[in-house]
Amino acid sequence: MESKFALLAVCLAVVSTFIAQHGRVRGQLPPPVCQTWNSTTVVCTGDVWDSPTNARLSQIPTDIPDSVIIVNLSWNNITNLSNHSFRGLRNLKSLDLSYNNLTTIERIDKVHIPGLDQLTYLDLSHNDITTIKQSAFRELSRLSFLDLSYNLVQNIVEKTFEGLGNLTHLNLAFNGITVIGDAFHSLFELTDLNMRGTSLAGFNQTALGPVVNRLTRIDVSDNPFLCDCNLLWFVEWAHDTYDRVLNLYNPYPGAGRSYTCSRPEKLGGRRLMDGLAQRRTNDRQQSTESMFFDMDCSHEFRPNRLLACVLASSGIFVAMVTIFLVNYHVGRVQYYLWMLAKWSRPKIEKTFEGLGNLEHLKLAANTITVVKQSAFRGLSRLRSLDLSDNRIQYVTEMTFEGLGNLTHLNLAFNGITVIGDAFHSLFELTDLNMRGTSLAGFNQTALGPVVNRLTRIDVADNPFLCDCNLLWFVEWAHDTYDRVLNLYNPYPGAGRSYTCSRPAKLGGRRLMDGLAQRRTNDRQQSTESMFFDMDCSHEFRPNRLLACVLASSGIFVAMMTIFLVDYHVGRVQYYLWMLAKWSRPKIGEAKDQEPPRYTHDAFIAYNNQDVLWVVNEAIENLEPDYSLVIHERDFAVGAPIVENIADAVTHSRRTVCLITRNFLKSKWCEYEFQLAQYHMFEEGGGRRLILVFLESIPGRMLKQFHHLNAVMKRDTYLEWPLDVRKRPLFWRRLRYALGDPLPRDPDPHLQVVAPEQNIPEQRVQAPEQNIPEQRLQAPERRAQAPMRNIPEQQDELGPINDEWFGERDDVPLLPL
Structure with missing residues (x-):
């Protein structure tokens, strides 16, 4: 009996070892072409030179273990990648699909292809890829090596390599690429770039200049270069950083990996470095001409740093003053901009088109829920607008655009919770009724300039939140009691009242009951603003004009100081040393002894x-x-x-x-x-x-x-x-x-x-x-x-x- 249990244990051990070795979780055997198939590595290569009898795969094998780290499917006949090709392979770090028949790289989507989050190595070389969709590699955020060499790619656009922020090595050699544009701008970690044997004739300095400065190794040999002044910047950069550009000084251009001219014809076959010549005259003018073969390329623009700094500082000062003035007169500026836009654009079809002489409009007691932007644009002479008893929930900055002559506005009994800058363009508004809305408070920055223009306002029966943010309105209402209707209503339960809804402990209390100020008539004349039991005296009220002027002047002085110190850094260091030398005693020297000349x-x-x-x-x-x-x-x-x-x-x-x-x-x-x-x-x-x-x-x-x-x-x-x-x-x-x-x-x-x-x-x-x-x-x-x-x-x-x-x-x- 004991021998049977021992035999059973041995059999279980063998089966367990087999399962652990192959990593099978779904019960299917690997394809016959695969050489390695276990929990961490899958190698399924076709008929390579050392195994000419192996079959080839036409699609990605199914049931690849979820724990796999390395997948090598090179030398096969795979033509496309389906949405479920690599589903669930969240541990995959290396994927080799070289020497296949892939033609298009679709966008990798986490919704259709969950996984590949850990992929760092991707080899797609020696395929027939002609098109790479925009953002095709967006989800491969950890990819550091990408090989697309020996394909038929002709165009790469700005978003081709979007999302590859950690990519360090990119191989695009032997493709038909003619223009690269801003394709590499998002590759901040790129250090190694191979574009050998493409169809590039030149490099745009604006697009490629910031990219090449980040590279430590670049190979762009065997390209049909157009030797003109637009290429000079790259040749000079390559000359100054000769250790970064591979085979730059190859003395045998006919043996491959060369940098030679293809156009114009008179320079065909000439090395790029042979055209780099500079003439320096040792006269007073010290004129230097940058020559590229027989072309004078010394006409490049070189800015005046002092003039640029002065103009930039002046521009910042003017911009700060302009921002202050625009902010101080924002309503008037918006009105003028609206008038300018109105005169410059054709008239737009509106609901009230043709009613240019209308002065009174009553839309009360309807079921209006939305008022479109610029809905009243054509009613420039409107004086009174009644929108009470509707279901309007919000009004925006452009809701009352064009109503520059409006004096009376009734928005009572709506569900309005926020008003923002809706009233800033109503320069003639004197009467505002917002009774029974859902306003809990008033923004002082947005509503402050508006209420100062009003002669009559009614905001009773609103669910006020009694905190320090409401104190400014209560104090303003107290100082201008004749403008706010029913402010001192002694019977708040009878309607048209100003009472607190929140916080709960102040529910039903009148706003004016919470207004208390304690003044001490001493030398300090200290004043504390109290709103119920809250101390609101800590509020800072800055002088905006003074703050803007000081900030602008400070920025201007700081910019000039930084420029002058940077421009004369040596003189500054010397004067600091001289000051320290004079201020400390001389050790080991007599006071009357002078050092030798x-x-x-x-x-x-x-x-x-x-x-x-x-x-x-x-x-x-x-x-x-x-x-x-x-x-x-x-x-x-x-x-x-x-x-x-x-x-x-x-x-x-x-x-x-x-x-x-x-x-x-x-x-x-x-x-x-x-x-x-x-x-x-x-x-x-x-x-x-x-x-x-x-x-x-x-x-x-x-x-x-x-x-x-x-x-x-x-x-x-x-x-x-x-x-x-x-x-x-x-x-x-x-x-x-x-x-x-x-x-x-x-x-x-x-x-x-x-x-x-x-x-x-x-x-x-x-x-x-x-x-x-x-x-x-x-x-x-x-x-x-x-x-x-x-x-x-x-x-x-x-x-x-x-x-x-x-x-x-x-x-x-x-x-x-």
């Missing part, structure tokens, strides 16, 4: 990425003849960076800026440049600032830096020659610009340097025969003059190598 020949301002040039070229060719300040070597550890920079510029006779792309991107380098420029201005000019360009920089990038452009237009600068034979001349010209080295004293503490005006300036470009002989042998040892707050350097620094400065990619000791 110059302690160093030159301060080398550079970006950390260019440190190898400084070590291998500048230090090698200038030291020890010249005393140089290198921030990684000479800046005082623990001192503020701003103070180190200011000391280096102040105590150096020259500042040499090594201009590279990395230099332009660095805020600290920009600060060093501007600080040196301001020192030069304060000391009456002179050649204190020397620019050295280590690489070619596009003129489009240089125009963004106004201070650098100003110096380039005024002064002659140096360019690092790539030709080794021209470098001796470069060093001779730089030495002339630096001048004679400062004299060295044996004791650095006794070193006193004459002011700069006593050192004869050398011309930067002088005839070679006038160049004095340089010293052939530099002294082996020299005394390093200390900067303020900078520790003294050792006499012998030892050999300069990479270990001295650290690895190039490491984080520097003091970031610049």
Whole structure:
């Protein structure tokens, strides 16, 4: 008997293992084409190269386990996706439908196809897809990879990829796409885009410009480019970010993955990068022309930031004042707008058309429930309108449009609960009857200007909510008791009364009974407004005119301050440093002791990425003849960076800026440049600032830096020659610009340097025969003059190598 139970247990275990392995919940066997079919993975590929005898599927298999995560149905004959293809697959994350015969991608709807909420990978490549419906992928909010390559897609519109906010990789290669428009604007996380081998002739900068700046990898090779000025922006962007555009500098365009011109015919086969040329003249005008092959593309618009900021600030001020005036006279403005619209448009058929002279209209005791907007537009001379005893529940802003001469309006005994701005255009209204409606209160902002024009108002027998929001109307009614009918009715139960309906504890109480004010006749003259037992004295009543003027002025001043600080950020930082320097005592210095005029020949301002040039070229060719300040070597550890920079510029006779792309991107380098420029201005000019360009920089990038452009237009600068034979001349010209080295004293503490005006300036470009002989042998040892707050350097620094400065990619000791 025990052996039978053991056998039964073994059989149950085998069956359980089989069910767990295949994940079957519906009892059907998988199709014979499927290679893997379990609870997490389904692989049903057709006759691929390694299994040529496998059959192919013509539709999505049924009964796919609900817990599946990966589905691979590639290499089949699936032609369409039905509404129930993936129903209930809420855990599916990867779906491969490549190498099928799909032609159209319909919109995925949660109503018809519940599930696919977790899908992150979708491969639809190598199909016959020609059409992608708008918002086809809207419900795939977590999709990060989408492959539509090798299809027949020709058009993608703005809503093609709607809802794919998390998409990072998109492959549209080898389709017939000719225009992309704003299709990618909603793909905020897109970093990888492949559009190789499509039919794109160019890229719209307005549509595609913000998109490409978010990309880290893009491939648009093998497209029939039209080489004109409209393509120049993309070529320049690709040149500046060459690491993002794949195969941009492919030297063999005929081997595929190339960027060549297709039109015009005279440029056919030419590489895009071959057409990128810029001519820079080193004259006072510093004119730069952006050339694309033989076309002059330098006519692009470059806005004036100062003018734009002033106009924007003025526009904001004018807009604020206009908003205030319009709000203050909103009724009159609406009336004028209505009159303008009335004169400009043809007359519209209305119920009362032809009754232009009508003055009295009585529609009382009917069953009117709705009054259409502008229903009384043609009755411009109407003086009295009676709509009482009807079933009207609401009146809108346009209900009484055109009744500018209406004086008497009766809306009594209707179901009106909200009135809003319905009466703002009734400028002549003097008598208003809203007795027995369903109004619980009155909005002071909406109704306040209206009631002040009235001479008679009746709002009795309404279900008032007695709170602080109603206090303003009760106080106004108390101050103008002759305008509100039956306000002081001593018999509220007899009708035409003003009593509370809510809250329940105040039910039946008269509104005027709750009006009480306590005044103290002391110096503070404090006043507390009480409404029944509620303290309503905390209400703030602002002066709208004063608030609007102050807000407008504040916005204008803030905009100008922000612009000026941003435009002169270097000057602001320098003045702050000077203020801090003067305000604190000088440590370690006598009060009557003046620091030396110059302690160093030159301060080398550079970006950390260019440190190898400084070590291998500048230090090698200038030291020890010249005393140089290198921030990684000479800046005082623990001192503020701003103070180190200011000391280096102040105590150096020259500042040499090594201009590279990395230099332009660095805020600290920009600060060093501007600080040196301001020192030069304060000391009456002179050649204190020397620019050295280590690489070619596009003129489009240089125009963004106004201070650098100003110096380039005024002064002659140096360019690092790539030709080794021209470098001796470069060093001779730089030495002339630096001048004679400062004299060295044996004791650095006794070193006193004459002011700069006593050192004869050398011309930067002088005839070679006038160049004095340089010293052939530099002294082996020299005394390093200390900067303020900078520790003294050792006499012998030892050999300069990479270990001295650290690895190039490491984080520097003091970031610049």
